[in-house]
Every structure is written in C-alpha cells, then in structure tokens.
Amino acid sequence: MTLPRPDLLVEAPYAPNPRRVRIFMAEKGIDLPREQVDIMAGEQFLAHAERVGTFHVPALHLDDGSWLTETVAICRYLEALHPEPNLMGRDAREAAEIEMWSRRMEFQLFYPVAQVLRHGNPKMAVMEDQVPQWAEANRTRVQSGLELLEHALSRDGYVAAGRYTIADITAFVAVEFMRTIRQELPEAHDATHVWRGLIRARPSSVP
C-alpha cells in the first residue's frame, strides 16, 4: 500500500504545538517545505482556515491533496513513514506506556501552561475570550504537573520507556514554554534539571 507523502508543513513561530512537530521531524531527519502562519495577527482564521478547514496549526499537507492536523496524529503518521529512530513505541506494550505518559504530560503540564498564558496575558486576548481566574487556577496545575514530571524522571531519566520518546518532546516543549508565563522549574527538581540540560543539548531542540 502506498501512503500519501507529506509535502508541506504549516506552522507558527513560538507556538508550542508546531514546535513539538519540528522536534519530532528533526529527530527523524525529516525535511519538508514549511510555511508560517502569524497567529498573533490572526492569520489562522483567514486563508489558513479557508484551505485547511480548521484554524489549528500545525497542519501537514499530503500529496493526495488532504490536510492532517492535530500534533499527535501528525507525529504518528510521520512515525509510520519514517519508523527510525522510534519515538512512539516498538511494540504495543511500549506504545501504551509512551502514549499514557505523553497524554499525562499534555493534560497535566502542557495544557495548564498554555491556559495560564492564553487566559492571563493581555496580548493573548486576540485569540481567546479570557477568563483570568482560569489562568490563576492553572498556575497550581502547572506545579502539580511539574511534580509528576520530576517523579517520572526520577525513575530512569526519561518520561517513559527508559528512553527518549514523544513523551519527552511533549514535556520538554511544555517546560520550555513556561518562559512565557515566567514560571521557573523548582530548584529541588534535580531529575528535571538534568533531563532539561540533556534534551536542550540535542540538535533537535533548537527553537
């Protein structure tokens, strides 16, 4: 069976979800033409939404004319086309552990960081009907998410499966994105500091 090939990645500078896909692609050595959408200027609601059918970025164009969105769906498709290095699990058991941890990092760390920014920063009012109390509530969630990350990393240095996977990408992009909400890693989170240093040193991590 011949799978349609990707021929364009539409992304946005600074935004964390496109960064997840960029890192995923860099780890696999995938090079694709790219276009930028300026989400602070609202471009995603205009021509981008018109052609993709949704305002979400990133979006992957395939050579059968279709578009794929949703970061993890994009990554899983790229993993099927470029299996090595494996980032989502070599067998069903490992894939389950990696997906479980990647989702925990999404819901308990990545998403709360984004909520603090989107509902707490006046500049983001162009993208969001802001609920400042929700931004505040998510500061606490970010702390809990960081505790969970430290707990995971304390076992064997990576978020899941004892090796670098998409779960590390999700968590790393979330931690790096904390810069936008002026939140620091707790000093005491030794395993997370070591891990962040190692991940930052990977060539795939250039912003």
Next chain:
Amino acid sequence: MTLPRPDLLVEAPYAPNPRRVRIFMAEKGIDLPREQVDIMAGEQFLAHAERVGTFHVPALHLDDGSWLTETVAICRYLEALHPEPNLMGRDAREAAEIEMWSRRMEFQLFYPVAQVLRHGNPKMAVMEDQVPQWAEANRTRVQSGLELLEHALSRDGYVAAGRYTIADITAFVAVEFMRTIRQELPEAHDATHVWRGLIRARPSSVP
C-alpha cells in the same frame, strides 16, 4: 512477542471516560473483571491512587502487575490485542484521520462538556477548585464543538473514515454526557440526530 494480558478494569459509574472504554470493549466483545471506584465519594484519591499511582479512572491492570491509564492509551492497547472489529484505523492514513477527529472531538466537545459540569455544578466541588466563569465560557465551546460534529457527520454519516470508529465513541459519549449539563442537541443538526439514533441502537451503547 507475548504481550501482558489485561485482567481487571477499574472504572467509575456515570463518568464519561470509563464509558468510552466500556463501549470500546463491548464493540470488540472483550469481557474483563471490573471494579468500581466511587469518585463522588473521593475513593480515587485513596486506595485507588495508592495502588495505581494516579487518581485517574479508568485504569487497566495487566497480568505483569502493571497499570495502564489514559483512556486512549488503554483503547489502543486493547486494539492491538483484539484487532477486530477495527476501531482505530486499518493503515497509517486511516489511523491518522481517525486520531485527528477523535482528538478534535476530545478537545472541542468532550472536554468542554466536562468543564461545564466540573466547574458549574456545586456537587462537583468535591473534585475541583471551581471557576464558575470557566464553566460559562465552555458553554460556548460546546456549541462550537457541536457545529463541528454536525459538519463532520454531514459528509458521510460518521465522524471519521466513513465508518464507526473510536472517533464516534468519543463524540457519542460527549453528546450523551451533555445530559449532566442540561444541554440539548440543536434541532437543526439533522445529521447528528440521525447518527445519535444509530449509535444509541448499538448494543455497546447501554450505559
């Protein structure tokens, strides 16, 4: 390679995520011993968290002694053990479309419905530091999610891939869970009404 077998599903009555797993298992004819956690009594924070390592339900116990949480990770593992009927994609292209739509339904419909309930219903204050303004903001999101669902179903009757998949399960459980926030399907959403009737008639849909 021998994969560890599931031997227990821990779930909670009424909660939507356990229902997604129940439907998924029923479609595949998977029968497992089950235990109930009373989340309104806070049981998930006690013995359940102690043994699973997280308060989340559902949780799947495997015969190697490990626990798997996160609804979609559980479903994907069960799909690997019981490939038929296929609910998550027969090839990478179809899997990508199904994952994209299942995630759209999660983030744009399922999650907003849950937020209206958790932040808007006084009974849920045992589970959540409530932000009533966030409940209100999510009413609007639920409406947008329903528009997206109607749009998807208007093409060929199912959420993704032209057949019944996990994307329908995610959307259906979200729509049925709207009962808890007293939100009705818009009259004009013809495709959704037809689809809901068909899905309700499936034996897997018994609550």
